[in-house]
Amino acid sequence: MSPFVTYFLALQKLFSRYSILLMLLFCCTQLCIAQENVREKIKRDLYALQAKHDFSPKDTVYIDLLNELSREIRFVNTDSLLLLSKQALKYSRSTGYKAGESSSLLRLGDYYSDQGENTKAIDNYEKSLALASEIKNSGLMLRSQNNLAGEHAYKGNYAEALNGYLEGIDLATKFEEKVMLSIMNENIANLYTSQKDYEQALEFYKKVTKINNDIGDPVNMAESMSNVASLYADMGKLDYAMFNINKSITIFEQHKIMDWLAFAYEIKGKTYLKENKFKWALYWYNQADMLHKELQDDRGKIDLFNGMAEAYLGLQKDSISQEYALEAFRISTKIKFVEGTQKCAKTLYKINKNRKDFDTALDYHELYQRLSDTLSRNENKKSLTMLKTKVRHDQQREELMIQNQKALAKQRNYVYFALSVILVFIVITILVRRGEKIQKKLNRELQSKKEALEKREEELSAINETKTKLFSIIGHDLRGPIGALQGLLKLFKDGEVNKTEFFEFIPKLKGDVDHISFTLNNLLSWGQTQLNGAVTKPSVVALESLVLENINLLSEIADNKSIKLVSKLAENTLTWSDVNQIDIVVRNLISNALKFTPENGMVTIEASEKSKHWEVSVRDTGIGMDKITQEKIFANNSNITTYGTNDEKGTGLGLSLCKEMVEKNNGTIWVESTLRKGSCFYFTLPKSEKTYERTA
Numbered sequence: 001m002s003p004f005v006t007y008f009l010a011l012q013k014l015f016s017r018y019s020i021l022l023m024l025l026f027c028c029t030q031l032c033i034a035q036e037n038v039r040e041k042i043k044r045d046l047y048a049l050q051a052k053h054d055f056s057p058k059d060t061v062y063i064d065l066l067n068e069l070s071r072e073i074r075f076v077n078t079d080s081l082l083l084l085s086k087q088a089l090k091y092s093r094s095t096g097y098k099a100g101e102s103s104s105l106l107r108l109g110d111y112y113s114d115q116g117e118n119t120k121a122i123d124n125y126e127k128s129l130a131l132a133s134e135i136k137n138s139g140l141m142l143r144s145q146n147n148l149a150g151e152h153a154y155k156g157n158y159a160e161a162l163n164g165y166l167e168g169i170d171l172a173t174k175f176e177e178k179v180m181l182s183i184m185n186e187n188i189a190n191l192y193t194s195q196k197d198y199e200q201a202l203e204f205y206k207k208v209t210k211i212n213n214d215i216g217d218p219v220n221m222a223e224s225m226s227n228v229a230s231l232y233a234d235m236g237k238l239d240y241a242m243f244n245i246n247k248s249i250t251i252f253e254q255h256k257i258m259d260w261l262a263f264a265y266e267i268k269g270k271t272y273l274k275e276n277k278f279k280w281a282l283y284w285y286n287q288a289d290m291l292h293k294e295l296q297d298d299r300g301k302i303d304l305f306n307g308m309a310e311a312y313l314g315l316q317k318d319s320i321s322q323e324y325a326l327e328a329f330r331i332s333t334k335i336k337f338v339e340g341t342q343k344c345a346k347t348l349y350k351i352n353k354n355r356k357d358f359d360t361a362l363d364y365h366e367l368y369q370r371l372s373d374t375l376s377r378n379e380n381k382k383s384l385t386m387l388k389t390k391v392r393h394d395q396q397r398e399e400l401m402i403q404n405q406k407a408l409a410k411q412r413n414y415v416y417f418a419l420s421v422i423l424v425f426i427v428i429t430i431l432v433r434r435g436e437k438i439q440k441k442l443n444r445e446l447q448s449k450k451e452a453l454e455k456r457e458e459e460l461s462a463i464n465e466t467k468t469k470l471f472s473i474i475g476h477d478l479r480g481p482i483g484a485l486q487g488l489l490k491l492f493k494d495g496e497v498n499k500t501e502f503f504e505f506i507p508k509l510k511g512d513v514d515h516i517s518f519t520l521n522n523l524l525s526w527g528q529t530q531l532n533g534a535v536t537k538p539s540v541v542a543l544e545s546l547v548l549e550n551i552n553l554l555s556e557i558a559d560n561k562s563i564k565l566v567s568k569l570a571e572n573t574l575t576w577s578d579v580n581q582i583d584i585v586v587r588n589l590i591s592n593a594l595k596f597t598p599e600n601g602m603v604t605i606e607a608s609e610k611s612k613h614w615e616v617s618v619r620d621t622g623i624g625m626d627k628i629t630q631e632k633i634f635a636n637n638s639n640i641t642t643y644g645t646n647d648e649k650g651t652g653l654g655l656s657l658c659k660e661m662v663e664k665n666n667g668t669i670w671v672e673s674t675l676r677k678g679s680c681f682y683f684t685l686p687k688s689e690k691t692y693e694r695t696a
Contacts, residue, residue, distance in 0.1 A: 050062075066085075085107040193234065222251035266284070270303075313354065541578075561597070562599050624675040
C-alpha cells in the first residue's frame with residue numbers, strides 16, 4: 001500500500017471520529033435546549049401571575065408552579081431548588097394549602113437526599129407522606145412513599161426499603177396508578193440486583209415489562225430497558241445488555257430526556273467495560289460526562305467516575321484511574337451513599353494493589369468488606385428471601401388453580417364420553433331387538449366393548465354413590481336451616497311477625513347461616529377430593545400464623561360460649577405442606593372442639609417438635625367420647641352426625657376430610673378421649689427445611 005493511500009485512510013478515520021463527536025455534541029446541546037425551554041415556560045407562567053394586579057403569593061396555582069419548577073431544576077441548580085421549595089412551603093403553610101405543603105416537603109427531601117443528609121431527607125419525606133395521606137392525594141402519597149423507601153436503600157437498609165416499596169405497591173394497586181406500580185416493582189428488582197440475586201431481579205423486571213406494555217409510554221419502557229441493560233451487563237449477558245441500552249438511547253434522544261440519556265450512555269460504557277473494550281468504554285463514559293457537566297447529580301456521577309477509573313486501569317493508566325476513583329469515593333462519602341462507597345473502595349483496592357501500595361490497598365479492601373457485610377446483613381437477606389418465597393408461593397397457587405380447572409374440564413369430558421357410550425349402547429340394544437341376524441352381528445362388536453363398558457359403569461356407580469351421599473347430607477343438614485330461614489322470611493313478609501320479633505331471631509339466623517357456610521366449605525372440599533382428586537402442592541407453611549388466623553375466624557363462636565381459645569405454638573413452626581389443605585384441617589378440628597366443649601371451657605392448640613415432623617394437638621375440656629366412637633370416627637365411609645353442647649349440627653364430613661388432607665401431606669391423625677373430661681386430636685406434619693439458607 002502506498003504512503004499516500006495510508007495517509008488518506010488515516011485522515012478518513014480521524015474525520016469519521018470527529019463527525020461522531022460533533023453529532024453527539026449537537027445532540028447534547030439540543031437536549032439541554034429542550035429542557036431549558038420547559039423551565040423557561042414555567043418561569044414565564046410565574047412572571048405572568050406576578051404581573052396581575054390582584055397577584056398573591058398564596059395563590060395555589062403560584063405555589064404549584066414553584067413546586068413544579070423546583071422539580072425541573074433538581075439536577076440543574078440545587079441552591080435554587082432549596083430556595084424555591086422553602087418559599088413554596090412558607091406560602092402553603094400560611095394559606096393552609098396542604099397539597100402544596102406536601103409537595104414542597106417532597107422537594108426538600110429530594111434536596112437533602114442529593115446532599116447526603118439522610119436523616120433530614122427521611123424526615124421531610126415522612127412529613128410529606130403524612131400530609132398526602134391526610135388529604136388522600138394518591139399521587140403525592142405514592143411519590144413520597146417511593147422516595148422514602150429509596151432513601152432507606154441509599155443508607156443500605158434494604159429491609160426497610162423493601163417494606164416501603166411493598167406498601168407503595170399496595171397503594172399503587174389500590175389507586176390503579178400503573179406508572180408508580182412499575183417504578184416500585186423496578187426498585188425492588190434493583191434491591192435484588194444489589195444482592196446479586198439476578199434471577200429474582202429478572203422476575204420483577206418481567207412484571208415491570210408487562211405493566212409498561214399496558215401503559216404504552218415509550219419513555220417508561222426506555223427507563224426500564226436501561227436498568228435491565230445494567231442488570232444483563234452484571235450477569236455477563238452483554239448482547240442482551242447492548243440490545244436494550246441501544247433501544248433506550250434512541251428513545252431518550254427522541255424525547256430529549258437528558259438525565260436518563262446520561263445514565264444510558266454510562267450503561268453502554270459499562271457494557272463495553274465488561275467486554276474489556278476499554279477505549280470504547282471511555283468513549284461512552286465521556287459522552288455521559290459531557291451531559292453531567294450540565295447536571296448537578298452527584299449520585300449519578302459515582303458509577304460514571306468509578307467506571308472511568310476501571311477503564312483507565314484496564315488501559316494501564318493508573319494515575320488517571322486513581323484520580324477518577326478518588327473523586328467517585330469523595331462524592332459517595334460526602335452524600336453517605338453506602339453502595340457507591342463500597343464500589344469505589346473495591347476499585348481503589350485494585351488500583352493500589354496494581355501500584356504495589358499494599359498498605360493502602362489493604363485499607364480499602366477492609367472498607368469494602370465492611371460495607372459489603374453491612375449491605376448483606378441478615379435482615380436485608382431475610383426480607384428479600386421472604387418476598388421471594390411469597391412470590392413463588394403465589395406462582396404455585398396460580399399453577400394449582402390452572403391445574404384444577406384443567407382437571408375439572410377433563411372430568412366433564414369423561415362424563416360426556418361415558419354418556420355418549422351409554423347412548424351408543426342403547427341404540428345398539430334397540431337394533432339388536434329388530435332381528436336375530438343383526439343381533440348376532442352386533443354381539444361380536446358388543447363383546448369387544450363389554451369390558452370397557454363395565455369399567456365405565458363402575459366409575460358411574462361410584463360417582464352416583466358420592467352424589468347420593470352429598471344429597472343426603474344436603475337434605476339432612478342444609479335443608480333444615482334454609483327452610484327455617486325461608487319460613488321466617490315468609491312470616492315477616494305476610495305480617496305475622498313484626499320487626500321486633502324478627503330481630504330477636506337474628507342471632508339464631510346468623511348461627512344457621514354460619515353453619516351453612518361452614519358445611520358448604522367442607523362439602524366442596526370433600527366433594528373435590530372424591531370426584532376429581534385434590535392436588536397437593538406443598539410449600540413452607542408458618543403453622544403458628546395459620547392457627548392464629550383460624551382462632552380469629554372462630555373467636556366469635558368461642559366468645560358466645562365463653563370458651564378460652566389458646567395457641568401455644570412457638571414462632572417459626574414451619575411445616576412442608578399444602579397451606580389450603582392444612583387450613584381446612586385446623587379449622588375443622590378447632591370448630592369441633594368448640595362444638596363439644598361446654599361454656600367456660602378451654603381449647604388449646606400446641607405443637608411439639610420431633611426429629612422429622614411436628615406433632616400438633618387440639619385439646620378441649622369437652623364431653624369426650626367412648627372407645628367405640630373413637631374407633632368409628634376415622635373409619636372409611638363413616639358419616640357420623642352429632643350435636644354439640646348447644647345443639648350445634650355437623651355434617652360428619654369434617655373428620656373424614658381432616659384424615660384425607662393430613663394423609664395427603666404425609667402425616668397421620670388420631671384421637672385420645674375420656675368421657676366427661678375432654679378429647680385431644682393429634683396430627684403430624686413434615687418439618688420444613690431451613691428454607692432461608694437454601695434460597696438466599
